[in-house]
Amino acid sequence: GDSVTQMEGPVTLSEEAFLTINCTYTATGYPSLFWYVQYPGEGLQLLLKATKADDKGSNKGFEATYRKETTSFHLEKGSVQVSDSAVYFCALSVQAGTALIFGKGTTLSVSS
Protein backbone atom coordinates (compact mmCIF):
# COMPACT_ATOMS: atom_id res chain seq x y z
CA GLY A 1 0.00 0.00 0.00
CA ASP A 2 0.87 3.65 -0.02
CA SER A 3 3.45 4.70 2.53
CA VAL A 4 5.96 7.33 3.58
CA THR A 5 9.39 6.66 5.02
CA GLN A 6 11.43 9.41 6.62
CA MET A 7 14.74 9.38 8.38
CA GLU A 8 14.87 8.47 12.02
CA GLY A 9 15.63 11.20 14.47
CA PRO A 10 16.41 12.98 16.52
CA VAL A 11 18.47 15.34 14.44
CA THR A 12 20.63 17.67 16.52
CA LEU A 13 22.24 20.68 14.87
CA SER A 14 23.93 23.89 15.81
CA GLU A 15 22.40 27.17 14.75
CA GLU A 16 23.16 28.11 11.12
CA ALA A 17 23.93 24.51 10.14
CA PHE A 18 22.54 22.94 6.98
CA LEU A 19 19.54 20.69 7.39
CA THR A 20 18.41 17.70 5.34
CA ILE A 21 15.59 15.40 6.37
CA ASN A 22 15.11 12.54 3.94
CA CYS A 23 11.69 11.39 2.85
CA THR A 24 10.76 8.71 0.34
CA TYR A 25 7.36 7.45 -0.62
CA THR A 26 5.54 4.55 -2.19
CA ALA A 27 2.30 5.29 -3.96
CA THR A 28 0.25 4.37 -6.97
CA GLY A 29 -0.48 7.15 -9.37
CA TYR A 30 0.71 10.68 -8.78
CA PRO A 31 0.39 11.76 -5.17
CA SER A 32 0.72 15.23 -3.74
CA LEU A 33 3.53 15.56 -1.21
CA PHE A 34 3.66 17.64 1.95
CA TRP A 35 5.86 18.59 4.85
CA TYR A 36 4.11 19.46 8.09
CA VAL A 37 5.73 20.85 11.24
CA GLN A 38 4.59 20.37 14.81
CA TYR A 39 6.01 22.78 17.35
CA PRO A 40 5.94 21.75 21.01
CA GLY A 41 2.42 21.87 22.38
CA GLU A 42 0.87 22.86 19.07
CA GLY A 43 -0.99 21.23 16.20
CA LEU A 44 0.41 20.34 12.80
CA GLN A 45 1.03 23.20 10.42
CA LEU A 46 1.60 22.91 6.71
CA LEU A 47 5.18 23.90 5.93
CA LEU A 48 5.26 23.31 2.19
CA LYS A 49 3.83 21.13 -0.53
CA ALA A 50 4.30 19.98 -4.11
CA THR A 51 1.61 18.54 -6.31
CA LYS A 52 3.52 17.21 -9.32
CA ALA A 53 6.92 15.93 -10.35
CA ASP A 54 9.77 18.46 -10.33
CA ASP A 55 7.71 20.98 -8.35
CA LYS A 56 9.63 22.70 -5.58
CA GLY A 57 7.78 23.69 -2.44
CA SER A 58 9.31 26.41 -0.29
CA ASN A 59 8.45 28.34 2.84
CA LYS A 60 10.37 30.06 5.66
CA GLY A 61 13.70 29.08 4.10
CA PHE A 62 12.76 25.41 3.81
CA GLU A 63 12.65 23.71 0.42
CA ALA A 64 11.70 20.30 -0.95
CA THR A 65 11.61 19.08 -4.54
CA TYR A 66 9.22 16.38 -5.78
CA ARG A 67 11.49 13.79 -7.42
CA LYS A 68 9.45 11.14 -9.14
CA GLU A 69 12.46 9.22 -10.42
CA THR A 70 13.72 8.63 -6.89
CA THR A 71 10.28 8.83 -5.22
CA SER A 72 11.68 11.37 -2.79
CA PHE A 73 10.75 14.70 -1.22
CA HIS A 74 13.71 15.62 0.97
CA LEU A 75 13.39 18.68 3.19
CA GLU A 76 16.31 21.13 3.24
CA LYS A 77 17.21 24.41 4.88
CA GLY A 78 20.46 26.22 4.39
CA SER A 79 20.75 27.74 7.86
CA VAL A 80 18.62 26.51 10.73
CA GLN A 81 17.59 28.56 13.73
CA VAL A 82 16.77 27.60 17.28
CA SER A 83 13.15 28.41 16.51
CA ASP A 84 13.11 25.62 13.91
CA SER A 85 13.24 23.03 16.67
CA ALA A 86 10.14 20.91 16.15
CA VAL A 87 8.91 17.60 14.77
CA TYR A 88 8.72 17.43 10.98
CA PHE A 89 6.34 15.08 9.19
CA CYS A 90 6.47 14.08 5.55
CA ALA A 91 3.08 13.11 4.11
CA LEU A 92 1.33 12.23 0.91
CA SER A 93 -2.17 12.41 -0.48
CA VAL A 94 -3.18 10.13 -3.30
CA GLN A 95 -6.29 12.13 -4.10
CA ALA A 96 -7.40 15.67 -3.34
CA GLY A 97 -9.66 15.87 -0.33
CA THR A 98 -8.58 12.56 1.18
CA ALA A 99 -6.73 11.82 4.37
CA LEU A 100 -2.97 12.12 4.47
CA ILE A 101 -0.52 9.27 4.92
CA PHE A 102 2.26 10.33 7.27
CA GLY A 103 5.81 9.31 7.91
CA LYS A 104 6.85 8.70 11.51
CA GLY A 105 8.16 12.19 12.02
CA THR A 106 11.68 13.50 12.63
CA THR A 107 12.52 15.54 15.69
CA LEU A 108 14.87 18.43 15.04
CA SER A 109 16.70 20.09 17.88
CA VAL A 110 18.74 23.20 17.15
CA SER A 111 21.07 24.67 19.76
CA SER A 112 22.65 28.10 19.86
Added chain:
Amino acid sequence: GAVVSQHPSWVICKSGTSVKIECRSLDFQATTMFWYRQFPKQSLMLMATSNEGSKATYEQGVEKDKFLINHASLTLSTLTVTSAHPEDSSFYICSTYSTSGRANTDTQYFGPGTRLTVL
Protein backbone atom coordinates in the same frame (compact mmCIF):
# COMPACT_ATOMS: atom_id res chain seq x y z
CA GLY B 1 -5.20 31.44 8.39
CA ALA B 2 -7.93 28.88 8.73
CA VAL B 3 -8.46 27.52 12.19
CA VAL B 4 -9.60 24.17 13.44
CA SER B 5 -10.21 23.93 17.16
CA GLN B 6 -10.47 20.95 19.46
CA HIS B 7 -11.97 20.72 22.90
CA PRO B 8 -10.82 19.74 25.39
CA SER B 9 -7.08 20.08 24.86
CA TRP B 10 -6.46 17.45 27.48
CA VAL B 11 -8.58 15.16 29.58
CA ILE B 12 -7.98 12.61 32.31
CA CYS B 13 -10.67 10.07 33.00
CA LYS B 14 -11.23 6.87 34.90
CA SER B 15 -11.29 3.51 33.18
CA GLY B 16 -14.78 2.62 32.01
CA THR B 17 -16.01 6.15 31.46
CA SER B 18 -16.73 7.82 28.12
CA VAL B 19 -15.04 10.93 26.80
CA LYS B 20 -16.25 13.24 24.04
CA ILE B 21 -13.83 15.28 21.94
CA GLU B 22 -15.09 18.11 19.75
CA CYS B 23 -13.54 19.32 16.51
CA ARG B 24 -14.72 22.59 15.00
CA SER B 25 -13.83 24.47 11.85
CA LEU B 26 -14.03 28.10 12.91
CA ASP B 27 -14.29 30.10 9.71
CA PHE B 28 -15.11 27.66 6.96
CA GLN B 29 -17.39 24.76 6.21
CA ALA B 30 -16.02 21.25 6.27
CA THR B 31 -18.02 18.45 4.71
CA THR B 32 -15.40 15.90 5.66
CA MET B 33 -13.31 15.69 8.79
CA PHE B 34 -10.59 13.17 9.60
CA TRP B 35 -9.72 11.74 13.00
CA TYR B 36 -6.15 10.63 13.65
CA ARG B 37 -4.46 9.03 16.60
CA GLN B 38 -0.84 9.72 17.49
CA PHE B 39 1.17 7.56 19.87
CA PRO B 40 4.27 9.01 21.55
CA LYS B 41 7.14 9.45 19.12
CA GLN B 42 5.09 7.87 16.35
CA SER B 43 3.22 9.00 13.31
CA LEU B 44 -0.39 9.99 12.94
CA MET B 45 -2.62 7.05 12.09
CA LEU B 46 -5.97 7.67 10.43
CA MET B 47 -8.81 6.29 12.50
CA ALA B 48 -11.86 7.36 10.56
CA THR B 49 -13.31 9.77 8.04
CA SER B 50 -16.31 11.74 9.22
CA ASN B 51 -18.84 12.95 6.67
CA GLU B 52 -21.49 15.52 7.48
CA GLY B 53 -24.92 13.95 7.58
CA SER B 54 -23.80 10.37 7.07
CA LYS B 55 -22.03 7.55 8.83
CA ALA B 56 -18.33 7.71 9.39
CA THR B 57 -15.94 5.44 7.53
CA TYR B 58 -13.54 3.61 9.84
CA GLU B 59 -10.09 2.30 9.02
CA GLN B 60 -9.38 -1.37 9.37
CA GLY B 61 -8.78 -2.37 12.95
CA VAL B 62 -10.61 0.62 14.47
CA GLU B 63 -13.63 -0.37 16.56
CA LYS B 64 -16.57 1.73 15.43
CA ASP B 65 -18.57 0.89 18.54
CA LYS B 66 -15.76 2.12 20.74
CA PHE B 67 -14.91 5.27 18.83
CA LEU B 68 -18.24 6.90 18.02
CA ILE B 69 -18.11 9.69 15.49
CA ASN B 70 -20.86 12.20 14.86
CA HIS B 71 -20.71 14.92 12.21
CA ALA B 72 -23.96 16.74 12.74
CA SER B 73 -23.09 20.03 11.10
CA LEU B 74 -20.69 21.48 8.55
CA THR B 75 -18.51 22.90 11.30
CA LEU B 76 -18.57 20.27 14.05
CA SER B 77 -17.50 16.66 14.37
CA THR B 78 -17.29 14.76 17.65
CA LEU B 79 -15.34 11.67 18.66
CA THR B 80 -16.57 9.79 21.69
CA VAL B 81 -14.30 7.21 23.25
CA THR B 82 -16.70 4.84 24.98
CA SER B 83 -15.77 2.74 27.99
CA ALA B 84 -12.25 4.06 27.86
CA HIS B 85 -9.33 1.93 29.01
CA PRO B 86 -5.68 2.80 29.65
CA GLU B 87 -4.68 1.51 26.21
CA ASP B 88 -6.90 4.22 24.69
CA SER B 89 -4.61 6.87 26.16
CA SER B 90 -3.24 8.78 23.21
CA PHE B 91 -3.18 12.07 21.35
CA TYR B 92 -6.24 12.49 19.13
CA ILE B 93 -6.10 14.96 16.26
CA CYS B 94 -8.77 16.06 13.82
CA SER B 95 -8.28 17.68 10.44
CA THR B 96 -10.30 18.85 7.53
CA TYR B 97 -10.28 20.48 4.13
CA SER B 98 -12.38 23.51 3.47
CA THR B 99 -15.28 23.20 1.08
CA SER B 100 -16.27 26.84 1.32
CA GLY B 101 -15.37 30.01 3.10
CA ARG B 102 -12.01 31.72 3.27
CA ALA B 103 -9.75 28.73 3.69
CA ASN B 104 -7.70 27.22 0.87
CA THR B 105 -9.51 24.08 -0.26
CA ASP B 106 -6.28 22.44 -1.33
CA THR B 107 -4.81 22.41 2.15
CA GLN B 108 -5.62 20.18 5.08
CA TYR B 109 -5.97 22.01 8.39
CA PHE B 110 -5.28 20.31 11.69
CA GLY B 111 -6.66 20.85 15.13
CA PRO B 112 -4.22 21.26 18.03
CA GLY B 113 -5.04 17.80 19.34
CA THR B 114 -6.53 16.34 22.52
CA ARG B 115 -4.40 14.47 25.00
CA LEU B 116 -6.43 11.66 26.58
CA THR B 117 -5.15 9.87 29.66
CA VAL B 118 -7.18 6.99 31.02
CA LEU B 119 -6.34 5.93 34.55
